[in-house]
Amino acid sequence: MKNIIILALFNLLAFNQLLAQETKNLQKQKGFLSMNEIGVMVSNESALYGSPNAQAISFHSFNAYQAAPAFAIGLGVGMDSYPDRVLMPLTIGFSGDFLKKNITPFYRFLIGHGSVLTKKPTDNSGFPTQDIKLGGGLVVNPSIGLKVYIAEGKAFTLQLGYKFQEAFTEQSFRGGSLNRQEVTFRRLMFAIGFSF
Amino acid sequence: MKNLNFCFLLIISLLLLDSCGDKCQNLITYKTQVPVYMSKEQLAKSVSSIPAKALTNTGKIWIYDKYLFVNELNKGIHVIDNSNPNFPKSVSFIQIPANVDLAVKGNVLYADSHTNLLAIDISNPLQIKILETIENAIPPRYFQSDPSKGIIVDYEEKEITEVVDCNQSYIGIGRPAIMEDFAVRGNALGAQSNFAGKSATSNVSKGGSMARFALYDNYLYTVNQSALKLFDVKNPAKPTSAANIEIGWGIETIFPYKNNLFIGSMTGMHIFDNTNPSKPVLLSTYNHFTACDPVVVEGDYAFVTLRTDETGANRCPRGVNVLDVVSIINLRNPTLIKSYPMKNPHGLGIDNADLFVCEGKHGLKRFDATKLEAIDKNLLEHLEGFDAYDVILNDKLLIMVGKDGIYQFDYSSKKELKLLSLMKVVQD
Numbered sequence: 001m002k003n004i005i006i007l008a009l010f011n012l013l014a015f016n017q018l019l020a021q022e023t024k025n026l027q028k029q030k031g032f033l034s035m036n037e038i039g040v041m042v043s044n045e046s047a048l049y050g051s052p053n054a055q056a057i058s059f060h061s062f063n064a065y066q067a068a069p070a071f072a073i074g075l076g077v078g079m080d081s082y083p084d085r086v087l088m089p090l091t092i093g094f095s096g097d098f099l100k101k102n103i104t105p106f107y108r109f110l111i112g113h114g115s116v117l118t119k120k121p122t123d124n125s126g127f128p129t130q131d132i133k134l135g136g137g138l139v140v141n142p143s144i145g146l147k148v149y150i151a152e153g154k155a156f157t158l159q160l161g162y163k164f165q166e167a168f169t170e171q172s173f174r175g176g177s178l179n180r181q182e183v184t185f186r187r188l189m190f191a192i193g194f195s196f
Numbered sequence: 197m198k199n200l201n202f203c204f205l206l207i208i209s210l211l212l213l214d215s216c217g218d219k220c221q222n223l224i225t226y227k228t229q230v231p232v233y234m235s236k237e238q239l240a241k242s243v244s245s246i247p248a249k250a251l252t253n254t255g256k257i258w259i260y261d262k263y264l265f266v267n268e269l270n271k272g273i274h275v276i277d278n279s280n281p282n283f284p285k286s287v288s289f290i291q292i293p294a295n296v297d298l299a300v301k302g303n304v305l306y307a308d309s310h311t312n313l314l315a316i317d318i319s320n321p322l323q324i325k326i327l328e329t330i331e332n333a334i335p336p337r338y339f340q341s342d343p344s345k346g347i348i349v350d351y352e353e354k355e356i357t358e359v360v361d362c363n364q365s366y367i368g369i370g371r372p373a374i375m376e377d378f379a380v381r382g383n384a385l386g387a388q389s390n391f392a393g394k395s396a397t398s399n400v401s402k403g404g405s406m407a408r409f410a411l412y413d414n415y416l417y418t419v420n421q422s423a424l425k426l427f428d429v430k431n432p433a434k435p436t437s438a439a440n441i442e443i444g445w446g447i448e449t450i451f452p453y454k455n456n457l458f459i460g461s462m463t464g465m466h467i468f469d470n471t472n473p474s475k476p477v478l479l480s481t482y483n484h485f486t487a488c489d490p491v492v493v494e495g496d497y498a499f500v501t502l503r504t505d506e507t508g509a510n511r512c513p514r515g516v517n518v519l520d521v522v523s524i525i526n527l528r529n530p531t532l533i534k535s536y537p538m539k540n541p542h543g544l545g546i547d548n549a550d551l552f553v554c555e556g557k558h559g560l561k562r563f564d565a566t567k568l569e570a571i572d573k574n575l576l577e578h579l580e581g582f583d584a585y586d587v588i589l590n591d592k593l594l595i596m597v598g599k600d601g602i603y604q605f606d607y608s609s610k611k612e613l614k615l616l617s618l619m620k621v622v623q624d
Binding site: 042043044045046048049054162175176177178179180181182183184185186187188 | 216217218219220221222223224225226227362
């Protein structure tokens with residue numbers, strides 16, 4: 001896994017050399033920026049699901065005001081589908097291109113709060129459950145990637161990121177006992193998308 | 197510069213890779229009873245009187261003269277001036293760790309404290325004085341699992357949170373094992389009713405039918421799980437061990453009546469001839485279902501309530517909810533006259549066929565027991581809306597203990613109980 005990542009990052013360096021050959025700059029300079037992507041999130045191991053069946057699918061949209069090619073600030077919303085629950089992160093963040101070229105690496109940093117959209121019933125405790133409460137928590141999602149501009153302000157994106165995401169389930173039982181399951185997803189995220 | 201950017205990102209990414217992997221933990225939170233430890237030295241030093249404080253977890257009751265003594269489970273004894281039952285007034289609180297039972301003779305209070313029997317001078321309830329301590333007079337009520345920490349004097353409820361990895365299975369939402377507490381069952385779950393000890397003085401001195409301490413003649417009778425133990429209190433200030441009589445398992449209460457002792461156990465009622473107060477002799481045993489069973493006696497009849505445990509603690513397995521009327525005309529051969537179904541009968545008391553039965557959360561019932569075979573048809577009154585655990589009857593004054601507090605009623609009118617006062621229990 002590590003080798004793949006290292007290789008990918010060195011490839012980015014190679015693209016960096018090609019940038020000098022570009023001529024017309026198609027980068028968005030200012031205004032509304034929308035980055036939309038679909039990705040997969042993986043982890044080495046999962047205390048919750050075991051391994052290897054731990055992949056999650058992520059849809060995400062980041063909509064921002066771009067002040068300059070190197071800096072845009074805005075809001076993100078997404079849907080992260082884990083094997084037993086779907087979380088919806090709402091984030092605030094910033095993004096920007098590293099270079100003033102048509103093929104450029106970019107960065108993005110998002111932070112916010114995730115909430116639970118759905119969770120599959122997985123209560124096998126055998127105890128009579130009075131109430132189940134579901135919730136999310138902190139979301140932190142830094143990423144880097146590559147933008148390939150194909151038209152004025154429009155680009156395909158390749159993204160490598162890390163997602164830290166908290167969630168919990170609370171089950172209360174007769175007699176006042178409470179079982180709170182706290183999950184912290186710490187995932188590598190690979191995504192492809194389109195920005196305009 | 198560009199290369200520096202990429203190197204920086206590369207390093208960050210590699211660091212992130214190392215922290216990949218979902219984390220998961222279960223936080224199991226539950227309330228449980230945890231032991232309160234105390235050293236023997238602390239136990240001895242803790243006995244003292246302090247200003248009056250609110251009732252929180254009432255236990256057994258004793259009335260002596262104008263005073264009402266109310267056990268605060270494992271904490272001590274409230275001294276209440278009850279000269280005017282309309283306005284009972286707390287006088288002081290005697291701190292006695294691990295105390296459950298009590299009896300009063302003259303100005304001497306007998307109380308248990310863990311395995312000790314204490315004789316305490318209460319002539320000034322605000323400044324008590326320990327007169328005598330008899331060690332190992334009473335068997336320990338709690339299983340002493342870790343003697344290195346001291347002795348267990350109480351259990352208190354605590355909220356515990358255990359952190360368990362999601363990969364680990366967690367079995368049970370458990371409580372620690374607590375030794376079956378016969379001493380407490382008598383009153384905390386049970387009942388009391390009136391018995392009049394043959395006091396050395398002319399003052400009224402009464403405990404409950406579920407009490408494990410009783411005074412008669414010059415003796416203090418105590419029962420533990422399996423035995424009847426006598427203490428000579430001819431000199432009230434200096435009790436001495438007198439006799440130990442093994443009876444059998446599951447002993448709960450002692451009720452002296454005339455020249456007999458009626459000892460309630462989980463499986464039956466033992467009748468002792470107490471003509472010689474220093475040597476009670478077993479006459480017979482009336483067997484019943486395994487149940488919690490306070491007993492009172494009037495004339496030639498014993499009234500026994502049997503109940504199931506509605507608290508969920510399963511202390512009275514296979515119990516039934518009935519009032520048994522037992523003929524003791526022949527003390528060597530007690531016979532059942534009739535059994536009446538009840539809701540969840542606890543303590544009871546009888547005074548001239550005026551029978552009061554505490555029905556736990558179902559309130560208090562009053563029967564005319566003149567016709568022993570038709571008690572159910574002579575329900576005079578049923579007060580509901582409160583918990584009724586136990587009663588003491590004294591000269592037309594009914595003192596009832598419930599979860600809400602201590603109720604006092606005037607029962608001189610056959611038509612209606614008249615509430616005189618309520619001393620409320622304050623939750624911790």
